[in-house]
Amino acid sequence: MAILSKGMYNMRYDFQKIEPKWQKHWLENDTFKSEVDKSKPKYYVLDMFPYPSGAGLHVGHVEGYTATDIVARYKRMAGFNVMHPMGWDAFGLPAEQYAVKTGQHPRETTATNVANFKKQIQSLGLSYDWNREVNTTDEKYYRWTQWIFLQLHKKGLAYVAEVPVNWCPDLGTVLANEEVPEQVAKGYRVERRPMRQWMLKITAYAEELLQDLDDLDWPESLKEMQRNWIGKSKGAEIDFAIKNHDEKLRVYTTRPDTIFGATFMVLAPEHPLVEKVTTSDCKEAVCSYQEQSSLKSELERTELSKKKTGTFTGAYAINPANGQEIPIWIADYVLVSYGTGAIMCVPHGDERDHEFAEVFDLDIVAITDDNERYINSENKENGFVLNGLEKEAGIATAIEWLEKNNCGEAKTNYKIRDWLFSRQRYWGEPFPVVYNDKGEAQALSEEELPVLLPEMSDFKPTGTPEAPLSKATEWLEYEGKDGKKYVRETNTMPQWAGSCWYYLRFLDPDNEDKFCDPEKEKYWMPVDLYIGGAEHAVLHLIYARFWHKVLYDLGCVSTKEPFQKLFNQGMILGYTYRNYKNDKGEVVSHNDAKWKVEDSGQIAYHKETKEELKVELVAPHEVVWKDGKVYHEELDCELEVKAEKMSKSLGNTINPDVIIKDYGADSLRLYEMFMGPLEQEKPWNDTGIEGVHRFLRKVWLLFIDREGNLNESIKDDAKLDKNVEKLLHKTIEKVTNDLEKLRFNTAISQLMILVNELGGKEINKECAETLLKLISPLAPHIAEELWALLGNDPCVCEQEWPKHDPKLVVDDEITLVVQVNGKFRASLKVAKGLSKDELEKIAREDEKVKTHLDKEVRRVIVVPNKLVNFVL
RNA sequence: ACUGGUGUGCCCAAAUUGGUAAAGGGACUUGACUUAAAAUCAAGGAUUUGUGGGUUCGAAUCCCACCACCAGUACCA
Numbered sequence: 001m002a003i004l005s006k007g008m009y010n011m012r013y014d015f016q017k018i019e020p021k022w023q024k025h026w027l028e029n030d031t032f033k034s035e036v037d038k039s040k041p042k043y044y045v046l047d048m049f050p051y052p053s054g055a056g057l058h059v060g061h062v063e064g065y066t067a068t069d070i071v072a073r074y075k076r077m078a079g080f081n082v083m084h085p086m087g088w089d090a091f092g093l094p095a096e097q098y099a100v101k102t103g104q105h106p107r108e109t110t111a112t113n114v115a116n117f118k119k120q121i122q123s124l125g126l127s128y129d130w131n132r133e134v135n136t137t138d139e140k141y142y143r144w145t146q147w148i149f150l151q152l153h154k155k156g157l158a159y160v161a162e163v164p165v166n167w168c169p170d171l172g173t174v175l176a177n178e179e180v181p182e183q184v185a186k187g188y189r190v191e192r193r194p195m196r197q198w199m200l201k202i203t204a205y206a207e208e209l210l211q212d213l214d215d216l217d218w219p220e221s222l223k224e225m226q227r228n229w230i231g232k233s234k235g236a237e238i239d240f241a242i243k244n245h246d247e248k249l250r251v252y253t254t255r256p257d258t259i260f261g262a263t264f265m266v267l268a269p270e271h272p273l274v275e276k277v278t279t280s281d282c283k284e285a286v287c288s289y290q291e292q293s294s295l296k297s298e299l300e301r302t303e304l305s306k307k308k309t310g311t312f313t314g315a316y317a318i319n320p321a322n323g324q325e326i327p328i329w330i331a332d333y334v335l336v337s338y339g340t341g342a343i344m345c346v347p348h349g350d351e352r353d354h355e356f357a358e359v360f361d362l363d364i365v366a367i368t369d370d371n372e373r374y375i376n377s378e379n380k381e382n383g384f385v386l387n388g389l390e391k392e393a394g395i396a397t398a399i400e401w402l403e404k405n406n407c408g409e410a411k412t413n414y415k416i417r418d419w420l421f422s423r424q425r426y427w428g429e430p431f432p433v434v435y436n437d438k439g440e441a442q443a444l445s446e447e448e449l450p451v452l453l454p455e456m457s458d459f460k461p462t463g464t465p466e467a468p469l470s471k472a473t474e475w476l477e478y479e480g481k482d483g484k485k486y487v488r489e490t491n492t493m494p495q496w497a498g499s500c501w502y503y504l505r506f507l508d509p510d511n512e513d514k515f516c517d518p519e520k521e522k523y524w525m526p527v528d529l530y531i532g533g534a535e536h537a538v539l540h541l542i543y544a545r546f547w548h549k550v551l552y553d554l555g556c557v558s559t560k561e562p563f564q565k566l567f568n569q570g571m572i573l574g575y576t577y578r579n580y581k582n583d584k585g586e587v588v589s590h591n592d593a594k595w596k597v598e599d600s601g602q603i604a605y606h607k608e609t610k611e612e613l614k615v616e617l618v619a620p621h622e623v624v625w626k627d628g629k630v631y632h633e634e635l636d637c638e639l640e641v642k643a644e645k646m647s648k649s650l651g652n653t654i655n656p657d658v659i660i661k662d663y664g665a666d667s668l669r670l671y672e673m674f675m676g677p678l679e680q681e682k683p684w685n686d687t688g689i690e691g692v693h694r695f696l697r698k699v700w701l702l703f704i705d706r707e708g709n710l711n712e713s714i715k716d717d718a719k720l721d722k723n724v725e726k727l728l729h730k731t732i733e734k735v736t737n738d739l740e741k742l743r744f745n746t747a748i749s750q751l752m753i754l755v756n757e758l759g760g761k762e763i764n765k766e767c768a769e770t771l772l773k774l775i776s777p778l779a780p781h782i783a784e785e786l787w788a789l790l791g792n793d794p795c796v797c798e799q800e801w802p803k804h805d806p807k808l809v810v811d812d813e814i815t816l817v818v819q820v821n822g823k824f825r826a827s828l829k830v831a832k833g834l835s836k837d838e839l840e841k842i843a844r845e846d847e848k849v850k851t852h853l854d855k856e857v858r859r860v861i862v863v864p865n866k867l868v869n870f871v872l
Numbered sequence: 873a874c875u876g877g878u879g880u881g882c883c884c885a886a887a888u889u890g891g892u893a894a895a896g897g898g899a900c901u902u903g904a905c906u907u908a909a910a911a912u913c914a915a916g917g918a919u920u921u922g923u924g925g926g927u928u929c930g931a932a933u934c935c936c937a938c939c940a941c942c943a944g945u946a947c948c949a
Contacts (some may be wrong), residue, residue, distance in 0.1 A: 056948045087919050137893085169892090181944095181945090219877090220876080221876050221877070221944080224875070225875090225876085225945080226878065226942060226946090228944085228945065230876080230947090231948065233948075235949080251949085252948095252949070253949060254948095254949065257948080264949095307949090332947095333947050333949095334947085334948095334949080335948065335949095337948090338948045338949080339948070339949070344949085345949085346949090350949065351947085352947050352949075353949080355947090360924095386890085413948080413949095414948095417946050436887085456879075527892050534944085537944080538944095571943095625882085625883080625899080643942095674883085674884090674885095674896090674897070675884065675897095676884065676885060677885090679877095680877095681877095681878090681942070681943085682884070682885095683883095683884080685883075685884065685898075687883090687897095687899070688883090688884065688893080688897070688899055690897095691896095691897045691898050692897075693883095694911095694912095695897085697911095697912095701912090715887080743908080745885075745886085745896090746885095746886070746895090746896085746899095748896080748897090749885090749886075749895070749896035749897075750895095750896085752897075753895075753896070754898055756896095759913095760913095778932060815892080817891070819890095819891085819892085819929085819930075821929075821930090822891095822928095822929055822930045824892050825928095826892095827892060858929090859929065860929090861891090861929055861930080863891060866891055867891050867892080867930090868928065869929055870929090871930095
């Protein structure tokens with residue numbers, strides 16, 4: 001990184017002095033305080049509030065928060081009553097892991113981390129209304145999280161169940177399905193084991209959660225992820241009789257029309273019928289298979305590359321379509337928790353069934369021909385005939401036949417499971433629940449809230465499914481109004497609980513009687529713009545929608561959906577440089593290196609010699625960029641460059657504090673917005689920030705001369721050059737449009753064009769002020785300082801947003817492009833609004849064009865105000 | 873494997889409805905200023921939009937195929 005000789009700049013643009021000064025001013029004057037004001041249109045801009053981890057703010061936070069801040073500031077100036085709050089999602093694993101690691105109490109580390117985050121956030125000049133700050137670990141806050149839990153419980157949406165859960169021994173807790181991939185990626189083990197757990201019935205809202213996605217202004221990719229997660233499928237449940245048994249075997253299939261091809265059945269190993277139907281000679285094999293698969297983790301069971309396994313139960317089912325007896329197997333590729341936990345297998349149509357049939361040498365009956373027409377799919381005796389039909393009609397006919405013959409019915413299934421809602425950790429909301437001596441759960445009344453989290457010095461996970469709160473002996477005991485003794489629930493709620501409704505608490509953070517005043521809720525909701533990372537697609541964003549819908553059904557909120565418009569900022573990546581070496585320590589070109597996955601992790605090897613290669617990370621200060629390639633400063637060899645997610649282990653993180661110190665918050669804000677489109681992933685480039693910093697210095701020099709006085713070129717009544725005036729109005733128009741569409745990079749580039757043009761010219765005060773207004777949402781500190789230096793009262797951020805004069809942005813002369821056979825031949829300045837004939841005439845008469853019109857003109861294409869193309 | 877996204881000078885990128893591709897920033901080169909460097913100012917080059925085909929008077933933009941990278945999902949019957 002280039003080192004700035006600070007002394008030089010400080011004389012001119014002293015961001016280190018300016019920025020804290022205005023941050024203090026805004027805070028002390030409550031500049032961004034917002035209250036319900038029905039005379040103005042409201043605008044609710046929300047960030048995904050952070051987990052205040054020990055690592056502090058990173059540049060990814062800065063990106064999203066700057067974007068919302070720009071919108072908030074712009075909307076305020078444009079006449080909106082803006083809600084822009086910030087708070088802390090401070091319960092949960094990251095904070096607690098840190099506390100466990102350092103041995104400090106989570107309450108202390110959380111307080112320290114929050115203070116640090118807040119300081120960092122404030123040093124960015126973000127326009128939050130700090131009167132509305134919330135913290136999910138505050139008892140005044142989690143009291144209402146518990147209250148919402150009670151409402152869910154009352155509606156029957158919270159229940160205790162003994163279910164196979166994702167137990168993570170490393171973290172000492174169970175995890176929700178949605179959380180598993182992330183933790184596994186971090187290297188934690190996750191096992192399946194049955195445990196008694198609190199569940200929330202999110203499945204009851206599956207259809208609504210799916211349907212209502214359509215009306216949301218969200219990125220299509222994110223909606224698609226939620227749709228996939230909900231995983232709606234239509235099909236049928238079918239009953240198969242079991243030979244020599246009264247009980248029926250019910251399966252779920254999306255293709256009831258393939259039933260004639262069903263040549264065997266597979267049950268999940270845990271299916272309750274397995275014990276009943278297994279014949280004595282198969283018992284041993286079945287039991288041992290059941291045991292084997294119960295030990296396997298979910299990951300092992302779903303390992304795709306693995307060969308199919310299973311075993312025969314000895315029992316036979318009867319295919320209702322054709323009366324055939326088909327064997328019943330068990331196999332762990334069938335999941336108990338989906339559908340009925342049993343399937344009919346059609347090896348001709350289904351890849352997985354086919355593979356299984358191959359492995360165990362089971363029958364494969366063809367049911368469609370090469371043209372996808374049904375064959376072998378009719379039974380004249382019972383009137384079930386599919387041959388000759390198309391797929392759609394086949395499915396409909398099959399369902400019809402099944403329903404008429406009482407052996408099945410149409411059925412819709414969802415992949416989404418109920419939300420596993422308890423954690424065996426200390427740092428979370430306690431459940432407002434107690435157990436009587438029979439072990440029955442009983443919800444506490446609303447008056448007994450909050451159930452406080454007890455102070456404990458030993459809050460570490462026990463390493464067993466027993467939660468840490470079980471060690472809080474005094475707290476555990478609860479005496480009911482009936483005088484009986486109860487024991488408290490020792491599990492706590494998961495991280496996601498608090499973030500399910502924080503956007504509502506912001507609207508009325510100090511309310512002691514309600515989680516939120518309905519009047520305030522009605523005024524502010526829904527959230528008009530919500531910006532955050534895409535990693536929350538199927539976690540926070542689906543949980544919060546679920547709670548919101550429950551609250552809507554209870555009449556507690558006025559909208560069906562919480563977040564009308566959602567936008568994902570792209571991740572900011574960091575460059576990593578790698579060097580490959582062979583056994584002898586010789587450098588190998590990265591072009592010859594390949595990667596493969598082994599049990600021990602990823603291994604690099606030489607693509608020809610196959611020998612294993614050592615990989616060295618090279619620190620950024622040791623590399624030299626040249627012509628798009630990267631070389632090692634000393635070794636003088638070419639390195640591999642990649643833009644990767646920033647992480648400590650890769651050493652490619654950027655600390656925003658350092659950037660703020662060296663270049664200022666305005667530069668950091670501007671750079672992150674200028675890097676590229678907000679939604680795109682983009683690598684951090686050290687030299688890039690110098691460009692925007694230079695731009696801000698240029699702005700400064702436009703106003704202030706070298707002695708620190710107001711520049712003489714700014715005159716109250718200077719007459720603006722016509723072209724300058726036009727550019728100014730074009731800039732107002734473009735910046736306004738770009739901010740509306742979150743295209744900050746192009747807005748900044750337009751401002752650069754304007755500032756370059758204004759340099760060295762005489763400008764009037766109005767023009768100077770307009771420029772500052774346009775800049776102020778993006779780089780608020782410098783705009784504020786210059787606004788004051790112009791002799792104005794603070795603040796520029798409270799001024800009215802400039803409007804462009806439509807008459808001034810219209811060009812009265814246009815550049816006419818003349819093409820011959822599609823090739824560019826001339827560009828001519830002509831008056832705007834000429835007719836097609838006039839344009840053609842002018843084009844024909846041009847000398848340069850004439851020389852190319854050597855053949856007969858067959859056709860002339862004229863686009864008014866744009867171009868003329870002669871086709872020969 | 874499937875789904876979604878991306879691919880434009882050395883790098884990050886811009887390009888209303890198809891209409892001069894490369895605005896803006898960085899890097900680089902040169903000049904001015906300077907004892908010198910930095911900073912500042914001024915000037916400058918490159919090119920056919922991942923590859924191949926198609927539609928069109930005209931394609932970065934629309935269609936087809938392929939390649940590369942990124943993200944998500946992963947036996948959900």
